[in-house]
Amino acid sequence: xxxxxxxxxxxxxxxxxxxxxxxxxxxxxxxxxxxxxxxxxxxxxxxxxxxxxxxxxxxxxxxxxxxxxxxxxxxxxxxxxxxxxxxxxxxxxxxxxxxxxxxxxxxxxxxxxxxxxxxxxxxxxxxxxxxxxxxxxxxxxxxxxxxxxxxxxxxxxxxxxxxxxxxxxxxxxxxxxxxxxxxxxxxxxxxxxxxxxxxxxxxxxxxxxxxxxxxxxxxxxxxxxxxxxxxxxxxxxxxxxxxxxxxxxxxxxxxxxxxxxxxxxxxxxxxxxxxxxxxxxxxxxxxxxxxxxxxxxxxxxxxxxxxxxxxxxxxxxxxxxxxxxxxxxxxxxxxxxxxxxxxxxxxxxxxxxxxxxxxxxxxxxxxxxxxxxxxxxxxxxxxxxxxxxxxxxxxxxxxxxxxxxxxxxxxxxxxxxxxxxxxxxxxxxxxxxxxxxxxxxxxxxxxxxxxxxxxxxxxxxxxxxxxxxxxxx
Numbered sequence: 001x002x003x004x005x006x007x008x009x010x011x012x013x014x015x016x017x018x019x020x021x022x023x024x025x026x027x028x029x030x031x032x033x034x035x036x037x038x039x040x041x042x043x044x045x046x047x048x049x050x051x052x053x054x055x056x057x058x059x060x061x062x063x064x065x066x067x068x069x070x071x072x073x074x075x076x077x078x079x080x081x082x083x084x085x086x087x088x089x090x091x092x093x094x095x096x097x098x099x100x101x102x103x104x105x106x107x108x109x110x111x112x113x114x115x116x117x118x119x120x121x122x123x124x125x126x127x128x129x130x131x132x133x134x135x136x137x138x139x140x141x142x143x144x145x146x147x148x149x150x151x152x153x154x155x156x157x158x159x160x161x162x163x164x165x166x167x168x169x170x171x172x173x174x175x176x177x178x179x180x181x182x183x184x185x186x187x188x189x190x191x192x193x194x195x196x197x198x199x200x201x202x203x204x205x206x207x208x209x210x211x212x213x214x215x216x217x218x219x220x221x222x223x224x225x226x227x228x229x230x231x232x233x234x235x236x237x238x239x240x241x242x243x244x245x246x247x248x249x250x251x252x253x254x255x256x257x258x259x260x261x262x263x264x265x266x267x268x269x270x271x272x273x274x275x276x277x278x279x280x281x282x283x284x285x286x287x288x289x290x291x292x293x294x295x296x297x298x299x300x301x302x303x304x305x306x307x308x309x310x311x312x313x314x315x316x317x318x319x320x321x322x323x324x325x326x327x328x329x330x331x332x333x334x335x336x337x338x339x340x341x342x343x344x345x346x347x348x349x350x351x352x353x354x355x356x357x358x359x360x361x362x363x364x365x366x367x368x369x370x371x372x373x374x375x376x377x378x379x380x381x382x383x384x385x386x387x388x389x390x391x392x393x394x395x396x397x398x399x400x401x402x403x404x405x406x407x408x409x410x411x412x413x414x415x416x417x418x419x420x421x422x423x424x425x426x427x428x429x430x431x432x433x434x435x436x437x438x439x440x441x442x443x444x445x446x447x448x449x450x451x452x453x454x455x456x457x458x459x460x461x462x463x464x465x466x467x468x469x470x471x472x473x
Contacts, residue, residue: 014274014283018292020375023242023277024318024347025296026286030241031308032056033344034296037080039396044079046086050100052078053090053113057235057251059101060305061109063202064327066339067357067364068401071111073303081400081431092198096214103189103196103204106252107310116235117213118220119228120252121192135183146184147193147208155197155207158182226262229254233262234287237272239307241290243314244282250311280317301341301353301393309342309349319349320375336412337368345389348374350381351414353390355397363405364398366422369414387417391425398428 018026028034032055037044052075053059062070072087090100091111101111104120112120136143149164150156156164162181185206188194195212196204210218223231236251236259237243249259263285266272272285302309304325309315315323323342326334337354344350354367369390373380394406405427408419 014276017276017278018242018284018286020277020279020318021347022292023284025293026241026290027308027318028296028298028344028347029291029293030239030287032078033298033300033308034293036297036299036393037078039080041080044075044082044086046090046100048079049075049082049086049090050113053101053111054115055239056307057116057239058106058110058112058307060107060307060310061103061111062305064339065202067303067341067355067397069202070303070305073301074306076397076400077300077302077306080396092196094198096212099212099214102213102217104192105190107250107307108253114214114217116232117217118222119231121222122225122228135180135187139180139184142180143184143188146181147188150194150206151208154211155205157200157203157205158185159203161185161206226265229258230262230265233259234266234271237263237266237285237287238289240287242275242277242284242286244280244284246282247311247314248285250314251307277317296347298344298346299389299393300344301355301390301397302344302349303341304339308344315342315349321349321372323349323352336370340368342372343386343390343393345381345386348372348378348381350374350386351390353418354411357401357403359403362403363407364394364401364403364428366394366406366408366415366418368409368411369418370412371414383414383417384421387414387421388424390418391421394422395425395428399431402431403428404430 025034032052056074059071059074064070067073068076071091072084075082075087089098091103093099099114102114102117103109103111104117106112106116106120145165146161149161153160153164158181165181185194185204189196189204189206192209194206195209197207197212198205222228232252232254233248236248239251240247245260245263246256248263249256263272267274267285271288273288275284275286277284304310304327309323312323315321321342323340326336326340327338331338336352339356340352340354342349342352350372352370352372356365356367357363358365369387371381371383371386391406398404398406406422406425408415408422410416410419
């Protein structure tokens with residue numbers, strides 16, 4: 001709500017109850033996981049990717065490549081196999097006008113649809129803001145010099161920027177270290193002055209934001225803080241289907257109080273409905289577009305950074321599963337494994353598997369297999385059924401990654417059934433795709449935005465109408 005706006009707000013007290021089973025089905029359907037991809041369909045393309053990311057609102061980026069990059073795996077879980085080139089050209093194209101996604105800070109480092117980017121331009125508290133201030137104090141002029149180098153020669157990696165700066169300052173040893181240059185690049189990225197033109201070996205290559213974003217996005221008006229937060233919460237609510245204020249806040253990493261205030265406004269606008277879910281301490285909000293299916297036929301391997309499960313308390317509330325990523329846990333203290341995928345079957349998380357792509361030997365390794373008991377008041381899943389369904393997904397994933405075999409290690413309480421099911425499923429069908437994906441093409445800067453015709457502004461995404469503050473009396 002814009003500053004100075006005075007409106008009568010309707011009551012946000014919940015008037016109906018949604019069962020926990022219904023909440024699970026709502027959440028799974030909202031995340032586009034209500035049914036597995038059609039195995040006989042052609043590989044997904046740019047149009048399907050656009051529709052998916054517009055619905056999810058963002059994809060988290062992470063450098064871990066044990067199976068595939070974190071941003072690739074949620075797309076596969078929902079769309080099935082797709083060429084890596086489709087994603088590369090959507091996120092890091094050679095021409096800005098071909099871009100569908102842009103890197104920014106959202107739910108940690110993320111790729112967001114272009115329409116979301118203006119909603120994230122208002123000043124937000126972030127670790128890099130304080131780091132940029134300290135950097136400017138220690139090395140006056142460094143951010144400006146980095147920006148000038150990239151303006152002249154971009155796109156460049158932080159290491160390439162460093163080489164240019166050291167060459168220009170020969171004989172001035174101790175001026176700053178490479179880490180300071182990287183911090184300067186990240187500070188300028190966080191401030192919205194630099195963007196990621198492309199990645200090579202997952203290393204960012206920075207360029208001026210006006211050469212990364214299409215002109216129409218650069219020209220889009222930036223909503224005020226309250227309107228931007230309302231739009232972001234609307235996107236999060238549509239992606240969740242049903243969620244508490246804390247869940248909504250975590251999606252784009254904003255304050256819970258801010259997310260709750262935005263949710264109250266969205267209730268007033270009829271976009272959200274307050275509801276109660278038995279067993280949840282906090283009230284929930286149901287998006288007006290959320291489906292309440294009688295059943296869902298979900299079947300997907302969910303990477304640790306999948307938006308269905310990345311808010312761990314919500315995962316426990318919805319599915320009765322305590323899930324934590326164990327990458328940073330010493331090996332002898334790990335319970336389930338290094339890179340563990342919860343397995344969605346129907347509307348429940350029924351198992352978890354520690355997976356690794358052994359690219360040298362062309363194998364998908366199932367390093368451990370564990371059955372989940374789930375909620376105490378529901379019957380436990382049947383091991384043979386879980387194993388058979390998981391074997392289908394292992395085979396599908398291996399084919400997408402271009403791996404020729406699935407091998408099951410003897411660790412966990414489900415591995416005998418999984419090994420039997422994998423043997424019965426047979427080897428994956430051959431595929432030429434490799435999980436690293438192609439190198440991006442050279443970046444070709446486009447004409448400056450003032451030479452391009454800007455498109456008229458669009459309504460805020462997520463179903464949240466922009467509000468205009470009345471003039472002060």
